[in-house]
Amino acid sequence: MLEHALKGNKKYWSWLLFLSFIILVGFYFYLKQLSYGLGITGMNRNVSWGLYIGQFTFMVGVAASAVMVVLPYYLHNFKEFAKVTILGEFLAISAVIMSISFVTVDIGKPFRIMNMFLYPTFHSLMFWDVICLFGYLILNIVITRVTLGAEHKSVKPPKWIRPIIILSIPWAISIHTVTAFLISGLSGRSFWLTAIMAPRFLAGAFASGPALLVILCIIVKKLTNYNVGNKAIEKLGVIITYAMCVNVFFVLMEIFTTLYSGVPGDVSHLQYLYFGLQGKAVLTPWIWGSVVFSVASLALLIVPKTRNNHKVLFITCIMVFLAIWVEKGIALIVTGFIPNPFGQVFQYSPTLPETLIVLSIWALGFFLITIFYNIALSVRGEVKV
Amino acid sequence: MSIDRRKFLKIAGFSAVGVAASKLVDVYAKGSKFISKTASSAFNRTKTKSATQVELAMVVDLRKCKEGCTKCIEACNHTHNVPDFGESKDEVKWIWKEPYENAFLDQENFYMKNEFENKNFPVLCNHCKNPPCVEVCPTQATFVRPNGIVAMDWHRCIGCRYCMAACPYGSRSFNWRDPRPFIKDPNPDYPTRDIGVVEKCTFCDDRIAQGLEPVCVDVCPEKALVFGDLNDPKSEVRKLLKDNFSIRRKPGLGTNPKVYYLV
Numbered sequence: 121m122l123e124h125a126l127k128g129n130k131k132y133w134s135w136l137l138f139l140s141f142i143i144l145v146g147f148y149f150y151l152k153q154l155s156y157g158l159g160i161t162g163m164n165r166n167v168s169w170g171l172y173i174g175q176f177t178f179m180v181g182v183a184a185s186a187v188m189v190v191l192p193y194y195l196h197n198f199k200e201f202a203k204v205t206i207l208g209e210f211l212a213i214s215a216v217i218m219s220i221s222f223v224t225v226d227i228g229k230p231f232r233i234m235n236m237f238l239y240p241t242f243h244s245l246m247f248w249d250v251i252c253l254f255g256y257l258i259l260n261i262v263i264t265r266v267t268l269g270a271e272h273k274s275v276k277p278p279k280w281i282r283p284i285i286i287l288s289i290p291w292a293i294s295i296h297t298v299t300a301f302l303i304s305g306l307s308g309r310s311f312w313l314t315a316i317m318a319p320r321f322l323a324g325a326f327a328s329g330p331a332l333l334v335i336l337c338i339i340v341k342k343l344t345n346y347n348v349g350n351k352a353i354e355k356l357g358v359i360i361t362y363a364m365c366v367n368v369f370f371v372l373m374e375i376f377t378t379l380y381s382g383v384p385g386d387v388s389h390l391q392y393l394y395f396g397l398q399g400k401a402v403l404t405p406w407i408w409g410s411v412v413f414s415v416a417s418l419a420l421l422i423v424p425k426t427r428n429n430h431k432v433l434f435i436t437c438i439m440v441f442l443a444i445w446v447e448k449g450i451a452l453i454v455t456g457f458i459p460n461p462f463g464q465v466f467q468y469s470p471t472l473p474e475t476l477i478v479l480s481i482w483a484l485g486f487f488l489i490t491i492f493y494n495i496a497l498s499v500r501g502e503v504k505v
Numbered sequence: 506m507s508i509d510r511r512k513f514l515k516i517a518g519f520s521a522v523g524v525a526a527s528k529l530v531d532v533y534a535k536g537s538k539f540i541s542k543t544a545s546s547a548f549n550r551t552k553t554k555s556a557t558q559v560e561l562a563m564v565v566d567l568r569k570c571k572e573g574c575t576k577c578i579e580a581c582n583h584t585h586n587v588p589d590f591g592e593s594k595d596e597v598k599w600i601w602k603e604p605y606e607n608a609f610l611d612q613e614n615f616y617m618k619n620e621f622e623n624k625n626f627p628v629l630c631n632h633c634k635n636p637p638c639v640e641v642c643p644t645q646a647t648f649v650r651p652n653g654i655v656a657m658d659w660h661r662c663i664g665c666r667y668c669m670a671a672c673p674y675g676s677r678s679f680n681w682r683d684p685r686p687f688i689k690d691p692n693p694d695y696p697t698r699d700i701g702v703v704e705k706c707t708f709c710d711d712r713i714a715q716g717l718e719p720v721c722v723d724v725c726p727e728k729a730l731v732f733g734d735l736n737d738p739k740s741e742v743r744k745l746l747k748d749n750f751s752i753r754r755k756p757g758l759g760t761n762p763k764v765y766y767l768v
Contacts, residue, residue, distance in 0.1 A: 156683075158681050159595050163681070164593070168679060227701075228664015228665070228703075229663045232664075233663060241644065244643040306637065306670060308672060308673025308674070460675055461672070464607060
């Protein structure tokens with residue numbers, strides 16, 4: 121089955137070559153980071169987590185969102201998702217591998233990573249997050265391998281795979297919940313100290329993940345003759361609409377609670393993010409961009425006419441994806457550190473090497489998706505070689 | 506890194522002298538006025554619950570601390586090989602000074618006594634009784650010693666910086682780059698750190714093991730810093746806390762900091 125990865129046309133190979141080039145550039149800068157230290161990034165004593173951890177948080181969400189196709193298809197027997205489910209599962213695998221890569225590049229002493237298993241620490245949520253992520257990765261690899269393998273041999277998948285698929289549903293929720301707990305349980309960071317962090321993460325994930333899936337499905341349809349079907353796309357559109365509504369609702373709830381209660385330490389973070397503090401406002405244009413995209417995409421999603429138009433939906437999905445990428449992949453993590461525990465504003469901007477390392481992990485993700493989708497589509501005989 | 510014979514002998518010699526010296530100091534420690542025998546044995550990582558548990562704490566008398574004086578900071582930086590990068594981005598700090606309104610962010614008061622306005626006060630790791638950093642560390646590289654000190658194992662730390670996110674006091678620093686070239690006057694008796702690990706004030710746990718006081722306490726010309734056992738009713742810290750009004754940084758978080766400030 122895996123041999124299908126090695127079959128492809130010129131376009132396929134040149135796309136993979138292009139991605140490999142970006143990965144290699146990033147790898148070069150990662151080697152530089154290893155020798156110079158994380159000082160090569162824009163992170164500092166005050167903002168000690170940046171783009172790496174932000175991207176990690178965001179990608180865990182994308183990985184978890186596979187549940188939005190797995191659940192209707194396997195649990196509710198929603199047949200329209202027959203063709204899209206495998207794409208969702210492969211997207212999850214790529215996203216988990218990206219998440220693990222983002223954490224790895226953020227570690228100061230990567231060669232000591234095994235200390236986490238030599239001295240397992242149950243009161244640290246970092247430990248549980250690693251367990252959740254690796255578990256989810258293994259679950260999805262097994263599920264895709266077995267279901268697609270059965271399809272490849274034109275037989276029914278074995279019965280034992282069903283409980284594993286069912287298990288992957290709560291497991292998907294767990295990876296994003298534990299990732300939220302990672303930051304929402306810290307007494308000293310009031311910006312993160314909120315009970316709706318995990319629900320908010322999930323809402324954002326269930327909007328941004330399916331949005332990326334719709335984008336991929338439309339691209340796949342253009343490049344090959346594999347069509348997941350209009351009904352599937354439209355259903356995903358509905359899922360994105362609900363999730364995006366809930367996501368924006370949660371953000372507004374946070375803003376209300378913080379501003380109405382008016383606790384100075386809590387307000388200062390929001391003030392920095394949306395308006396700037398002490399004359400410093402690096403994140404402000406980004407978050408307003410996110411606000412504009414959120415509002416515009418919501419309008420386009422709620423109106424059925426624009427939601428069911430695939431051309432418009434494609435643009436809408438890009439807006440949803442970018443809006444949440446800024447909100448969760450950048451703003452959420454960085455703003456937690458600004459102002460610092462002394463009430464002072466020290467800002468953070470990623471450096472060029474840091475950005476290139478992040479880009480290379482994205483390239484790795486697309487590399488994996490390309491290969492996986494090629495395998496899946498070849499098995500289903502939709503790609504003519 | 507290659508080690509030639511000369512260098513090896515030098516290091517071996519240093520180590521031998523170091524061990525001998527610490528043995529000598531141990532003997533001296535027995536007669537030390539503030540560190541009891543239990544404190545020294547409590548230094549060990551093994552949990553031996555003794556009837557008299559030691560709870561080491563510091564009292565900072567803000568009224569005595571002199572503006573412009575940085576003796577404690579300099580002594581600490583030298584003793585612990587704290588690098589000076591000359592810029593704030595990669596900064597490593599163990600003890601430093603902050604204005605009152607920054608150090609006591611949630612205890613802002615208007616129309617303060619003149620002596621507190623526009624004045625900077627020393628801040629350091631609070632060695633919390635419920636330390637959030639220890640709670641979150643995935644490798645137990647930061648841990649609580651039986652004498653209450655929140656210590657660090659720089660050989661185990663993986664550099665994930667979760668502790669820095671968890672610390673409500675901004676007391677932790679990361680080695681964003683190689684600190685060694687930036688140590689102005691290296692102290693051969695104390696280890697230097699490597700790229701990629703977190704560090705912070707250790708309440709001079711190595712000096713305490715030798716029966717000495719923390720170096721910042723030792724050098725303060727105003728005697729504004731006092732160190733001792735919180736569980737000993739006769740200790741100087743207990744006396745000071747009883748006779749004066751004290752505050753702590755962010756007490757509402759439940760971390761139970763053990764650095765007290767007299768106002």
